[in-house]
Structure formats: C-alpha cells, structure tokens
Amino acid sequence: MQEENKSARFERVVLPHLDAAYNLARWLVRNDADAEDLAQEAVLRAFKFFGGLHGGDGRAWLLTIVRNTCYTWLQRNRAHEPPTPFDEELHGAEGANPETILLEVADRRVLEQALEELPVEFREVIILRELEDLSYKEIANVVDVPVGTVMSRLARARRRLHLSLTARREEV
C-alpha cells in the first residue's frame, strides 16, 4: 500500500520533469543514446531516494541527480570531453554588432555547435538558465556552488559563446 503511494506521488511530483532530465543529460553528454541511459538511470535513482525529498521542487531535485549521474559518467568517459584551450582574457569581443550576431545565431545548428563546444561547467549553467529557466538560487543548488559563482560563470559562459559565434562569422 505504502509503495503504491510512493509510486503515485513520484509520478505526480517528479515524472513530469522527464523532459527536463533528458534535456540536461543530452546537453551534458552530447549524444542521444547515452543521454537516454543516463536520464533513465537518474530517474530510477531519484525513485530510490524519493523519501529524501520533503516538499521542495521536484524538477530542481531531479536535475541535481541527473547532473551528478552525468558527471560520474563523464569522469569515466573523459575522452568524450575535448580539452578546450581558450584564453578569454586575450580575446576581445569588440566590434561585434548585435544585428550580425542575431543573424548568425538564427542558424540553429551553428548555435548548437557553439554550445556543445563550451566546457561542461559553462554549458550546464547556460542550459539551466536559458532552457530550464532556473533562478540563480536554483542553479546554485543544482550545481552546488555559491550564487555569486553562478553569476560569474554565466557571464563567462555567455562571453565565450558570444566570442565563438563572432569567430564563426569571421570564418565564413
């Protein structure tokens, strides 16, 4: 009887966020098959530890588990994460006017590629902020860093994204 209640509650509180779970996993590991496995593993893990969620936001809680599951996987499969030497201090973002950038990022594939090339710690804050629309506080909980770090990471992530999109435009 108790198990049924738990299942029902889980289906109501957590399961509606399966899309969010898959979206985050897909952006973190960057391929469909692994993202499906990891989202599924995370949901099962969430179910196992569901007793630990008292009230609170089911989505942010699930996303935290997804993130941890994906990071464990990424650490085992480091080769998938290419080193991204990049010295943002040496690059300037001057001279890029907003119209050109808008035009450039209108191409979904270009934007997707630029996002995928961001180091994972920058990619995740962009995904959580722009696609999941989480607040700084919620992101801070999911990523387990102070709120101030969320803001500075977002700033750096956007700057990198901006530079990478500008560079792409110049290559064309």
Next chain:
Amino acid sequence: MSCRETQNLLHGYVDGELDLLNSLRVEGHLQDCPACAHEHRNQHALRTALRTNSLYFNAPTKLQKRVAANLRAAAKGEPEPRAWPWRRLAFAGALAVVTVVALGLLFIPSRPAREELLAQEVVSGHVRSLMASHLTDVVSTDQHTVKPWFDGKLDFSPQVTDLSAQGFPLAGGRLDYVGDRPVAALVYQRRQHFINLFTWPEAPESGGGSRVASRQGYNLVYWHRAGMAYWAVSDLNLSELQEFSRALQSPT
C-alpha cells in the same frame, strides 16, 4: 554607476536577478552609456536566440516507455518496509561505505589537477584585477587598516604583514574568488610591479616549502603556513617574487 559596475551587474539585470534599486541604477546607466547599452543588446540578442531556436531536447517516446516500465519493476522489487531489517541495515552500511569511498575517489581532484586549476584561477584573478582597474577594495599602505577591513567579509582573518622595510610596500586589499570560495587578496608593490597575494584557510596536503610555477608570463610562488594557503602572483621576476615569499614566511 560606473561601466565596470554595470558590466558586473549586467547579467543579473538581464536575468531579472537584481533588486529594484540596482535594476534602476543599471537602467539609468544603459540610457547614458552607448558602450554598455551595446553590450546589453548583445546579451539580449544571444539570449533571445538561445530561447527561440528550439534547442530543447524533449524525452523520446521510447525513453518515456522505458522509464515507466522500469519504475513499475522498481516499485514491485522494493522489499516491504520492515522486512529483514538487519539485512537492510547491513546493506545500508555497506552502501554507505561504498558511497563514501566512491565520493572520495570522484570528487577530490588529484593534487596536481587542483594545483593547476588554482594556478589558472590565481593568474586570472591577477589579470582581472589589473585589467579592470579593480586592484583594491581598500586602499591603504597600513596593515592595521587593511586587516580589519576583511572582518565580516570573510569567514577567516587573513594575516596582513608589513613588508615595506623589505621593499614590498602594501598597496591595499580586495575580496576575490578562488577555488570556489571567497578569498583575501592582498596587493603589494615592487617598483611598478604589483603582486597579488591570495590567501585562504587550507590544510597542507604535502610537505612544507614553497613551490613555483609560471603561467602566461606570470610567476607564481605558493606555500602553506599555519593552516593557510598562500599564492603570490606577479609579472615580477621569479627571484624577487621568491624573496617576497621568503620575507612573508620569515618569523616576525
């Protein structure tokens, strides 16, 4: 409001995370400053592009089915509460041990990797402090002014040493962020060179002594002393930076 302050707050502004007062201040500055307004339009364009380009990956139907099936199995497979409590307890104990070991393996980065990361952050902090003319939050050549300034801003009290007699006058102090924690940055000077000394509480992981490194043309000397980590970074030549480090470590 200055451009630098605006740039710092701009992301909070775009994300609707600022309080009303700061929002109004940023807005006021954006109306007066074409450069910052340009940056704001850029941020806005980028964010619109991210949100309107259907970058969201929805869960495929087969994943939904898989999850539903697995959840049913998991719900059935879970043992009745109170059944075999000692076995559950033993299992929980074993799991806890495994988890602790696994966490230890996963989340404590190896020392060289951590040092590499810190070196990068310290150099970035140094470069940032010089570039944005935000070298000091408290400008003072007096250690007795700089040290109390940190009170209440940090969860520790940094040691502030007067080294003017050794040729390294104090220029001031600043809050910075290194290794995912707020740290004290003390700024010393040698001729026209600035030295940023970053310090925070940290137990030494290996034997004493200073180590040196070089990143992007900056020299670094770092050491532990009395439960604190110290990282000195400067474009000053290495031998003088080591002299600075020795002067700090010599008993006073």
